[in-house]
């Protein structure tokens with residue numbers, strides 16, 4: 161079956177090839193002219209697209225290896241976040257933070273700077289301590305901050321250009337439980353109090369339908385061990401899908417539909433093991449753009465984008481998601497200039513998105529935003545250089561790791577060749 165990303169907006173003619181061992185993987189890489197790796201295909205940008213070999217790594221590696229001090233674990237790179245967090249939990253360990261969903265592969269999530277939310281919590285890439293890579297020459301090498309600092313720095317957010325990762329050493333923490341609370345709050349109130357609230361919760365985010373006056377606020381805080389009761393908090397997906405299908409046929413009804421939806425009660429609690437509470441199910445397909453804004457400008461940028469959508473009565477049918485991510489020191493991370501407010505803009509997959517995203521992108525860029533690498537953006541090579549002081553060094557390391565450009569596709573060639 162031909163490859164497609166999760167939203168269906170990026171396709172490739174090739175089937176995914178799933179080697180069962182590193183030797184098989186190395187032989188495939190040696191024999192190919194062009195190679196891309198894919199995890200769960202959850203990226204919206206054409207990162208995994210290839211006319212030739214697309215590799216899936218989920219069959220390589222059958223166990224996690226925990227360090228004697230229990231502060232790190234070596235994890236097969238192709239394992240999903242779901243599989244690896246279950247294995248860690250079995251050992252009394254956890255990831256300090258996770259994103260919204262858990263089907264992504266560890267390698268894929270790290271390669272794009274995937275993050276969750278939390279004032280003091282960085283992206284998954286900040287948890288990487290070392291990588292086992294199969295290079296363009298088919299040779300295996302280990303890289304970490306001590307053995308090969310430049311390759312390690314580049315590989316922390318790699319977009320899959322520096323080799324195929326088969327194992328990643330990750331910082332882990334003792335297992336913990338989380339209590340989730342979901343409630344409806346007025347947008348004006350959250351706009352005033354978000355920063356104070358963010359300091360009071362380990363994780364906080366809100367969802368905001370641009371034509372409504374209320375937001376759905378979600379917080380997660382550590383709690384005593386408990387079994388997870390049945391979930392009561394996921395938004396009623398069937399009803400939402402019905403609303404989206406109406407909006408797709410009659411887009412002018414979008415503002416009215418959203419205000420109607422937000423009259424519903426949003427009130428929920430869940431408790432349980434952290435790895436079971438972090439993720440939600442996402443069964444409704446959408447397209448997404450996300451900009452990481454300097455934290456102090458996030459709410460202002462969101463207000464401006466929402467104001468523009470309201471003024472033009474644009475049928476943007478999905479809510480914005482607003483999260484916070486800590487600063488890091490990763491060369492190509494959108495968080496490397498300071499802490500950010502991460503603003504995600506979504507659109508139902510069956511409705512036009514490119515024009516709306518482009519106009520919002522201009523507003524985000526004007527406020528100093530930088531895009532999430534996996535989500536829709538229109539950066540050029542020049543933009544990359546303007547936004548990332550380390551871009552040229554990153555390219556130098558890429559050229560040394562892969563002189564023939566085996567791991568590049570058209571999208572990456574335009575930005576990083």
Ligand SMILES: Cc1cc2nc3c(=O)[nH]c(=O)nc-3n(C[C@H](O)[C@H](O)[C@H](O)COP(=O)(O)OP(=O)(O)OC[C@H]3O[C@@H](n4cnc5c(N)ncnc54)[C@H](O)[C@@H]3O)c2cc1C
Pocket residue numbers: 166167196197198199200201202203204207208217237238258259260261263264265266267268269270271272273274275276318319320321323324325326442532534535
């Ligand atoms: C429903 C949904 C929810 C999401 N939620 C969040 C969220 O909460 N936070 C967030 O920040 N992002 C989120 N994302 C974005 C998502 O986390 C990223 O797109 C992530 O990269 C997906 O991981 P993947 O395994 O699907 O990788 P893919 O999309 O398959 O690949 C991503 C990149 O990783 C590279 N790669 C994959 N495996 C390897 C390997 N073994 N070696 C080298 N390179 C490799 C690929 O070549 C590619 O460049 C979401 C996306 C969707 C569709």
